[in-house]
Amino acid sequence: MQDILEAIMAAEGSAQPERELAGIAGLPVPESYRGVVVRAEDTRMFDGMATRDKDPRKALHVQEVPTPELGPGEALVAVMASAINYNTVWTSIFEPLPTFKFLQRYGRLSELTRRHDLPYHVVGSDAAGVVLRTGPGVTRWKAGDEVVAHCLSVELEDAAGHDDTMLDPQQRIWGFETNFGGLAELAVVKANQLMPKPRHLSWEEAASPGLVNSTAYRQLVSHHGANMKQGDVVLIWGASGGLGGYATQMALGGGAIPVCVVSSPEKAELCRKMGAELVIDRTAEGFRFWKDEETQDQDEWRRFGERIRELTGGEDPDIVFEHPGRETFGASVYVAKKGGTIVTCASTSGYLHQYDNRYLWMHLKRIVGSHFANYHEAWQANRLVALGKVHPTVSRTYPLEQTGQAAYEVHRNAHQGKVGVRCLAPTDGLGVRDTELRARHETAINRFRGH
Numbered sequence: 001m002q003d004i005l006e007a008i009m010a011a012e013g014s015a016q017p018e019r020e021l022a023g024i025a026g027l028p029v030p031e032s033y034r035g036v037v038v039r040a041e042d043t044r045m046f047d048g049m050a051t052r053d054k055d056p057r058k059a060l061h062v063q064e065v066p067t068p069e070l071g072p073g074e075a076l077v078a079v080m081a082s083a084i085n086y087n088t089v090w091t092s093i094f095e096p097l098p099t100f101k102f103l104q105r106y107g108r109l110s111e112l113t114r115r116h117d118l119p120y121h122v123v124g125s126d127a128a129g130v131v132l133r134t135g136p137g138v139t140r141w142k143a144g145d146e147v148v149a150h151c152l153s154v155e156l157e158d159a160a161g162h163d164d165t166m167l168d169p170q171q172r173i174w175g176f177e178t179n180f181g182g183l184a185e186l187a188v189v190k191a192n193q194l195m196p197k198p199r200h201l202s203w204e205e206a207a208s209p210g211l212v213n214s215t216a217y218r219q220l221v222s223h224h225g226a227n228m229k230q231g232d233v234v235l236i237w238g239a240s241g242g243l244g245g246y247a248t249q250m251a252l253g254g255g256a257i258p259v260c261v262v263s264s265p266e267k268a269e270l271c272r273k274m275g276a277e278l279v280i281d282r283t284a285e286g287f288r289f290w291k292d293e294e295t296q297d298q299d300e301w302r303r304f305g306e307r308i309r310e311l312t313g314g315e316d317p318d319i320v321f322e323h324p325g326r327e328t329f330g331a332s333v334y335v336a337k338k339g340g341t342i343v344t345c346a347s348t349s350g351y352l353h354q355y356d357n358r359y360l361w362m363h364l365k366r367i368v369g370s371h372f373a374n375y376h377e378a379w380q381a382n383r384l385v386a387l388g389k390v391h392p393t394v395s396r397t398y399p400l401e402q403t404g405q406a407a408y409e410v411h412r413n414a415h416q417g418k419v420g421v422r423c424l425a426p427t428d429g430l431g432v433r434d435t436e437l438r439a440r441h442e443t444a445i446n447r448f449r450g451h
Contacts, residue, residue, distance in 0.1 A: 001030050001033060001185055001424075003027050003028075004024065004027055004030070004078050004132065004424070005078075005424050005426075007020070007021065007023055007024050007027060008021065008024070008078065008080065008130055008424070009430075010023075012430060012431075017146075017433055018144065021130055021144035021145075021146065022143070022144040023144070024078070024130060024131075024132060024143050024144050025142070025143035025144060027132075029067060029076065029132065029133060030067055030186070031066065031067055032064045032065060032066050032067055033064070033065060033067055033184060033185040033186040034062055034063070034064055034065075034184065034185050034400065035062070035063065035065045035122035035180075035181075035183065035184030035185070035186075036060055036061070036062055036122065036123055036124060036183035036184060036400065036403045037060070037061055037062075037063055037065065037120040037121055037122050037123065038059050038060060038061075038091055038092060038094075038098075038099070038120070038121050038123060039059075039061065039119065039120050039121075040098070040100050040119040040120070040121075041119070042059055042094075043094050043098040043100065045058065045059065045094075046059075046093055046094060051093065051095060052411075052412075054092075054093035054094075054095075054411075055093075055408060056088075056089060056092035056093060056404050056407035056408050056411055057404035057405060057407070057408050058404075059092045059093065059094070059404075060092050060123075060403055060404040060407060061404075062400055062401055062403065063120070065120065065122060065184075067186060068115050068179075068180060068188055069115070070133060070134070070135035070188065071112045071115075071135055071136075072112075072135050072136045072137045073135060073136075073137050073138060073190055073191050073192075074134070074135040074138070074188055074189065074190055074191065075131050075132075075133065075134045075135065075138060075141055075188075075189055075190075075191050075194060076131070076132045076133040076134075076186060076187070076188055077127060077129045077130065077131055077132060077147065077149065077186065077187045077188075077189060077194075078129045078130045078131075078132045078185070078186060078424060079127045079128070079129040079182055079184055079185060079186060079187050079423040079424060080128055080129045080130070080203035080207070080422070080423060080424050080425040080430070080431060081127075081128050081129070081202075081203040081204040081206070081207040081397075081420055081421065081422050081423055081424075081425050082124045082126045082127050082128075082182040082183045082184075082207050082420070082421045082423055083126040083204075083207050083208040083210070083211075083394075083418050083419065083420045083421060084403075084406045084407050084409075084410045084418070084419045084420075084421065085125050085126065085211045085212065085242065085410075086242070086346060086348055086410065087125055087173060087175075087176040087211075088123050088124060088125070088175075088176075088183065088407055088410075089407050089410050089411045090176075091121065091123050091176060092123075092404075092407050092411075093411070096351065099121050099123075099176060099177065100119075100121060102172070102176070102177040102178075103116050103117045103118065103121060103177075103178070103179055104117050106172065106177065106178060109155075109170065115179070116178055116179040116180070117179075118179060121179055121181075122175070122179055122180050122181050122183070122184050122187075123175050123176070123181045123183050124175040124181035124182035124183030124184065124187070124421075125151035125173055125174055125175040125176055125181060125182060125210070125211050126148075126149070126151070126182050126207050126208065126210040126211055127148065127149040127181075127182030127187050127189070127207055127210070127423075128146075128147070128148045128149075128197055128203045128204075128206040128207035128431070129146075129147065129187070129203070129423070129424070130144060130145065130146055130147070131143050131144065131145040131147055131194070132186070134191065135191075138191045140191060140194075141191055141194050145194075145196075146196070146197040146199075146431070146433075147194045147195060147196065147197055148194075148195050148196075148197050148198075148206050148207065148209075148210055148382060149174070149182060149187065149189045149193045149194055149195070149210065150193050150195060150210050150211070150214050150372075150373070150375070150378035150382070151173050151174040151175060151176070151193070151210065151211050151214075151372060152165065152166070152171065152172075152173070152174070152193065152372055152373065152374065152375060152378065153171070153172045153173065153174040153177070153178050153189075153190055153193065154168045154170060154171045154172070154190070154192075155168065155170035156168060156170075157170065158170060164224060164374055165374040165375060166218075166224070166371060166372065166373070166374050173372060174189060174190075174193060175187075182207075182423075183400070183403055183421060183423070184400075184423060185400075185423055185424050192375055193375075195378065195379055195382045196382070196386065197431070198382070198385045198386040199386070199432075199433040199434040199437070200386075200388065200432060200433070200434040200435070200437040200438035200441070201385070201392060201431070201432065201438070201445070202428060202429050202430055202431050202432055203422070203425045203430055203431040204394055204397045204420035204421075204422060204425065204428055205392040205394055205420075205445065206385075206392070206431065207420060207421075208392045208393065208394045208417075208418040208420050209246065209381070209382070209385050209390070209392055209393075209418075210378075210382075211372070212242045212243045212245075212246055212418065213246045213381045213382070213384075213385065213390065214372060214373035214377060214378040214381045214382070215243060215345060215346075215370070215371075215372050215373060216243050216244075216246040216247040216250060216321075216381070217246075217250065217373055217377050217378075217380060217381035217384075218370055218372065218373035218374070218377045219243075219247070219321065219343050219345055219370040220234070220247050220250055220251065220319070220321055220343065221250055221254065222373070222377050224370070224374075224377070225343050225368060225370045226319040226321075226341045226343040226368065228250070228251065228254055228256050228319060229254075229255075229256070230254065230255030230256065231255065231256065231257065232251075232256040232257065232318040232319055233256070233257045233259060233312055233315050233316070233317045233318050233319070233337075234247070234251045234256045234257065234258050234259065234317060234318065234319045234320075234321060235258075235259045235261065235308065235317035235319070235320045235321065235332070235335065235336075236248055236251065236258050236259065236260050236261065236321045237261050237320075237321060237322060237323060237324050237328055237332075238261070238262070238263075238323065238324060239258065239260030239261055239262055239267075239271050239276065239279075240260070240262050240267040240268075240270040240271050240393075240416055240417065240448075241267075241416070241417065242393070242410075242417065242418050243321075243323050243345075243346065244260070244321070244323075245270075245274070245393035245417050245418075245448070246381075246390060246393070247321045248260055248271060248274050248276055249274060249390045249391065250384075250390065252274065252275045252276065253384070253389055253390065256319075257278065257312065258271075258276050258278065259278045259279075259280065259308055259311060259312065259317065260276045260278065260279045260280070261279075261280045261282055262279065262280070262281055262282070263281065263282055263283045263413075264281065264283060264284075265281060265284065266416070266451060267281075267416065268281050270416060270417075270447065270448065270451060273447045274447070278311040278312065280304075280307060280308070280311070285307065287300055287303070287304055288300060289301065289304075289327065289328060289330060289331045290327070296330045296331075296354065298334070298356070300331070301330065301331045301334040301335065302334075304331055304334075304335060305334060305335040308335055315337070316335060316336065316337035316338075316340065317335060317336055317337060317340060318336075318337055318340050318341070319336075319340065319341050319342075319343065320332040320333075320335065320336050320340070320341070320342045320343070321343060322342055322343060322344040322345070323344065323345050323346040323347070323348060324346075324347070324348055324349045325344070325346065325347025325348060325349050325350050325351060325353060326347065326349050326350030326351065326352055326353055326354070327349035327350065328349070329342075329344070329353040329354070329355055330353075330354055330355045330356065332344075332355075333355040333356070333359050333360055333365065333367070334355070334356065334359050336363075336365050338363045338364060338365070339363070339364045339365065340365050340366075341365070341366045341367075341368055342365065342366070342367045342368070343367075343368040343369075343370050344367060344368070344369060344370065345369070345370045345371060388437055388440065388441045391441060391444040391445050391447075392417075392418070392445060392448075393416075393417030393418050393448045394417060394418050394419075394420045394448060394449065395415055395416040395417040395418065395419065395448040395449060395450070395451045396415070396419055396420070396449075396450070396451075397419070397420035397421065397422055397428055398419070398420070398421055398422070399421070399422050400421060400422065400423050403421050406419045406421055416448055416451035417448035417451070418448075
């Protein structure tokens, strides 16, 4: 593994980094590597505890694992950096169920997928690194290519997946519903998960957009989601967070009018730094949408809707970008304009949504479910990053050994934007190839740093 890292590091400052990296093809593949895992033996460790009291640091372990054999259409990537997503938090606290159920189901599909059904699960759904090897049938990518990986793992053997791969019955989220994920020194991906690494970004910056940027693109921009257009008023919950930070940038870049909902003055300032003008600090303004665990407060829905109209000059949201779920969904349905769209994923505050259907059916509103993105959508989202139109939202990074702490901070919402993890990369700031493009966007690239 050290030889692989030294080969990648040799590209730093080189006038021809591609030539330096091509030498990776001649290096042997390590028999094992370090990965962040949850263990099947630990799945009952949090029984009886409230969700917020479950501690990812107790369940996530860094351990040496055997390197799996590559199958057809797969690639082995030397991972320089990864990032924390909510699915890693869910995996680490074994909610809504242990991910070993997913691995067992996948393992029954074929002889090849049986590799995934193990008593440990290498987690992580983001990665930036260098292709080390490719399996039979891979022609687009070769050893030495600098890449990022999106997290859609799909077999594409069913007709249903060939209009929209997210509808394939064998669609899975890599590193969550499959093994050998990105929070590790090596990762196994399908070749159609790979995309070019944005050349002006460091490894940790390039790794961080993957899952959330692609998710936000499908949810907000794609015709499979809200199909946002110029002039749309877009209400964005958690607008400075992992998903919301990208939705805010896409709304601004697409000529829409974001109304950013945040929970602190610091988060409000981050939204303004991105260019948003209409911001609601729900904590400062005292919005509480539930009277108790069983009863929502419709007076608060109305007050919230009035506050939005106050900011927009009397307009209701054409689109509500929903991901908190249970805590906010009733309010989201209420405040969307007549004929508007509530597009939803994630449900980080709870999966069981309650809303008053009168405000949906009588006002001709739509609820659209959205889950990650297909390859085309992920590629387009990555292209926006590579062009410097959308910027990473990395606030801080941790070494691989401290992944548990990184996941703990995301679980407790003690973070802004995305929290990165250095896997093979020894420090932040490595991997930048296009210094000119970076210089033009340096302030935007770093606006979340230190928050």
